[in-house]
Amino acid sequence: MIGWTLKQLGAALAGKDISSVELTQLHLDRIARLNPEINAFVTVDAEKSLAQAQAADARLAAGDAGPLTGIPIAQKDIFCAQGWRTTCGSRMLGNFVSPYDATVIAKFDAAGAVNLGKTNMDEFAMGSSNETSYFGPVKNPWDTQRVPGGSSGGSAAAVAALMAPAATGTDTGGSIRQPAALCNLSGLKPTYGVVSRWGMIAFASSLDQAGPMARTAEDCALMLNAMAGFDDKDSTSLERPTEDYCRDLAANAGEKPLSGLKIGLPKEFFGDGCDAGVMARVQDAIAEYRKLGAETVEVSLPNMQHGVAAYYVIAPAEASSNLSRYDGVRYGYRAPEYADLDDMYCKTRAQGFGAEVKRRILIGTYVLSHGYYDAYYLQAQRIRRLIAQDFVDAFKRCDVIMGPTSPCTAFGLGEKAADPVQMYLSDIYTIAVNLAGLPGMSIPCGFADGLPVGLQLIGDYFAEARLLNVAHRYQQATDWHLRTPAE
Amino acid sequence: MSLTLEQVRRVAHLARLDISETEAETTLGHLNGIFTLIEAMQAVDTKGIEPMAHAQDVAQRLRDDRVTEENRRAAYQAVAPETEAGLYLVPKVIE
Numbered sequence: 224m225i226g227w228t229l230k231q232l233g234a235a236l237a238g239k240d241i242s243s244v245e246l247t248q249l250h251l252d253r254i255a256r257l258n259p260e261i262n263a264f265v266t267v268d269a270e271k272s273l274a275q276a277q278a279a280d281a282r283l284a285a286g287d288a289g290p291l292t293g294i295p296i297a298q299k300d301i302f303c304a305q306g307w308r309t310t311c312g313s314r315m316l317g318n319f320v321s322p323y324d325a326t327v328i329a330k331f332d333a334a335g336a337v338n339l340g341k342t343n344m345d346e347f348a349m350g351s352s353n354e355t356s357y358f359g360p361v362k363n364p365w366d367t368q369r370v371p372g373g374s375s376g377g378s379a380a381a382v383a384a385l386m387a388p389a390a391t392g393t394d395t396g397g398s399i400r401q402p403a404a405l406c407n408l409s410g411l412k413p414t415y416g417v418v419s420r421w422g423m424i425a426f427a428s429s430l431d432q433a434g435p436m437a438r439t440a441e442d443c444a445l446m447l448n449a450m451a452g453f454d455d456k457d458s459t460s461l462e463r464p465t466e467d468y469c470r471d472l473a474a475n476a477g478e479k480p481l482s483g484l485k486i487g488l489p490k491e492f493f494g495d496g497c498d499a500g501v502m503a504r505v506q507d508a509i510a511e512y513r514k515l516g517a518e519t520v521e522v523s524l525p526n527m528q529h530g531v532a533a534y535y536v537i538a539p540a541e542a543s544s545n546l547s548r549y550d551g552v553r554y555g556y557r558a559p560e561y562a563d564l565d566d567m568y569c570k571t572r573a574q575g576f577g578a579e580v581k582r583r584i585l586i587g588t589y590v591l592s593h594g595y596y597d598a599y600y601l602q603a604q605r606i607r608r609l610i611a612q613d614f615v616d617a618f619k620r621c622d623v624i625m626g627p628t629s630p631c632t633a634f635g636l637g638e639k640a641a642d643p644v645q646m647y648l649s650d651i652y653t654i655a656v657n658l659a660g661l662p663g664m665s666i667p668c669g670f671a672d673g674l675p676v677g678l679q680l681i682g683d684y685f686a687e688a689r690l691l692n693v694a695h696r697y698q699q700a701t702d703w704h705l706r707t708p709a710e
Numbered sequence: 711m712s713l714t715l716e717q718v719r720r721v722a723h724l725a726r727l728d729i730s731e732t733e734a735e736t737t738l739g740h741l742n743g744i745f746t747l748i749e750a751m752q753a754v755d756t757k758g759i760e761p762m763a764h765a766q767d768v769a770q771r772l773r774d775d776r777v778t779e780e781n782r783r784a785a786y787q788a789v790a791p792e793t794e795a796g797l798y799l800v801p802k803v804i805e
Contacts, residue, residue: 322785415765429764458770532751535744543725550726552800557791564803565726573728581727582740585718588725589741599748604761606751611762644743660765 225249226385226707229294229442236283236293243276243283243293247337250295254340254386260367263380265300265358266308267340275337282335290445292335297387299378300341301348302433303422304328307338311424312346312356312374315555315575325422326454327391327433334449339387343377346577347546348395348426350374351649353402354640355579362636363406364708365674369633372402372649378436379406385707389437389446393423395430396534397628397653400665403436404628404677407667407706409694410436411443414685415660416461418447419454427541428459430534430657439704440666440694444468447687463685471692479516480696486512487522487621492652497630500671505627508668508678508697512625515696522617522624526609530655531647533610536590536603537658542580543587549575582643611659618683623693627652628665628677652679662687666694667703675706712742 224232224241235241251269258264272295279293303309303321305328310316324332331338345355353361353376363371364384371380375392379402382390392399394412403410411434418433425431435446447468454460486509493502509519551557551571558570576584590599617624630651639646656663661681668678678697682690698704718738722729729737783796792799 320789322782322789416768455771455773459764459766459768461766461768526754529751529754532748536748536751552803554790557801564801567801568726569723569728572726576727581729582737582744584725584727585721585737585741586744589713589717589721592721592724598752601761602751602754602756604763605756605759606754608759608762609754609756611765642743643740644747647744647747658762658765 225253227388228439229291229389229437229445232294232388233290237288243279243337244273246293247272247276247295247339250339250387257384257386260362261364261380261384261386262359262361263342263377263384263386264297264340265310265312265343265356265377268307271306272337272339279335279337289334291331291449293337294388295337295339296331296446297339297342297378297381297390298328298331299375299391299393300344301393301424302328302391303424304338304341307341309341309424310358311348312344312358313576313580314357315549316424317357317556319555323422326419326456327423327450330449330452336449342375342381342390345374345376346580347424347542348374348393348398348431349542349579349583351397351401351646352634352639353377354636355577357577360636363633365406366633369635369674370405372405372629372633374398375436376402379403379408379410382406382408382436382438383708389435389442391433391450392436393431393433394657395427395538396657397650399434399436400628400653400663400677400679401650403665405633405675407675407704408436408438409440409443409664409666409704410434411447411664411687411690412656412662413447413451413687414662416459417463417685417687418450419452419457419460421454421456425545427538428545429541430538432657440664440691440698441469441472443664444472444691447691466688468688468691471688472695481512481693482516484517484623484693485621486517486519487617487624488519489522489524489527489617489624489626491524491527492626496651497627498632498671501627501629501631501676504669504671504676505678509625511697511700515700520621522620524610524613524617524655526606526613527655529606530610530658531651533603533606534654534658535586535647536599537607539583539587540591540600541587543584543591546576546580546584579643607658610655614655614659614661614681623686623690624681626679628679632671632674632676656681660684662690664690664694666697667706669703713738713745
């Protein structure tokens with residue numbers, strides 16, 4: 224049952240073909256075998272996972288099971304989970320054992336899912352390659368000389384290597400979609416505010432959003448059903464009626480299931496700057512969508528070109544503020560030797576944070592400092608408004624926007640590590656979605672030189688169900704999403 | 711615009727980050743590369759555009775003034791490095 228979808232596993236558990244304990248143990252065995260090489264998990268606790276699996280088996284026996292009851296799911300190590308070490312990929316939180324559950328973790332627990340372990344990630348979710356983790360880089364199961372993408376690279380690698388059937392991720396500038404693209408997964412960043420951020424360690428609060436990573440769009444819908452919903456503990460959580468994100472997936476839509484769907488193709492996504500192999504697969508996917516009945520229209524996102532610049536002002540500004548809490552006093556790492564209070568702050572933060580986190584704290588501190596606030600921070604926020612308005616205008620002409628997720632396939636370990644600007648440009652197609660707060664998704668759409676390519680789908684606010692349906696119809700017609708790396 | 715080593719050291723101090731001379735020099739190169747990227751947005755005409763601080767136009771909610779959390783002092787203090795008589799022990803922070 225390794226490699227089965229959540230839907231298949233749910234049916235197997237309901238039909239008593241396997242118990243949750245057996246299913247969890249199968250995955251734990253696979254983690255024990257593959258993780259030393261892939262490094263996708265930073266914490267595995269078989270005893271805790273199996274105890275949850277036993278409880279799930281009791282629920283299954285009592286007829287009190289939902290679609291995720293008994294299914295093992297890997298959790299990005301950015302989510303606080305009671306009794307579990309929660310590091311956020313940083314030395315700063317290297318020994319932090321959370322005394323409480325993030326809302327996302329609590330919701331999976333309530334659904335009866337089993338926490339399979341905590342997945343490796345770029346430190347404080349800052350990175351596009353999963354090389355900035357204090358616990359070492361994650362390797363891409365498709366080619367272990369390459370990166371899995373970041374920052375949810377551990378989650379992506381865990382699912383791609385079939386160590387977990389699904390995983391959670393978070394996406395601040397593309398951190399679900401880009402690793403999903405590089406590892407041949409389906410990954411969804413919901414509309415900002417749809418999933419609670421409570422208990423999710425903050426990077427850039429106005430951009431961070433949690434979402435599912437799985438092999439199929441259908442599985443992402445099942446996970447989003449468990450994750451989404453209003454949470455009064457999170458002041459940015461949106462008060463909206465509960466939705467069933469699976470609602471459109473079961474309908475038999477016939478030969479042309481996407482008739483009437485208008486796909487917007489932004490000319491800015493289809494210019495220079497994207498690898499030819501990636502672009503060819505994206506064009507193939509759009510041709511497949513036309514076969515499924517959709518029509519395409521050209522749209523424009525004229526301010527998208529400034530998205531990376533605006534993002535690298537706003538995100539570090541928020542990060543420098545959020546990370547000020549790590550001072551050696553309140554919690555986390557503390558330097559063992561220091562002369563006075565100021566020295567303790569400076570040494571603690573210098574030793575506790577890695578190079579990328581320090582770099583972003585410095586950018587953030589600089590752009591918020593006296594004399595630069597208007598020129599950088601306010602200008603970036605104004606550009607953010609222009610970018611969001613571009614999307615509003617585009618969605619007057621189409622139902623969904625499509626383009627590449629990443630300009631390239633998985634790059635080599637260390638290849639971009641010395642040049643932050645090159646690394647930052649990896650997220651050129653994903654960042655604008657976070658600035659606007661829209662839902663975005665990446666789905667597998669083929670291979671270039673043997674490496675996975677992702678197709679990005681962007682929806683209007685709260686159009687997750689539509690996005691999932693549009694992705695699902697493509698996955699009914701193709702099998703790219705079912706391909707797995709050779710062992 | 712180019713940053714100077716002196717500015718990097720000053721910003722590092724404001725951010726309470728110890729930085730060695732070698733790190734300052736490497737960081738200077740990286741930051742100047744990033745700020746070249748950022749500078750490009752200065753040319754965009756944003757006159758009259760309202761800054762967008764947040765992805766949704768949300769207002770802070772008010773809640774009822776009542777206790778919603780149970781007392782979990784023991785659980786919270788279990789992960790603290792040092793406690794005494796129910797209090798957290800931290801380095802001297804008022805000099």
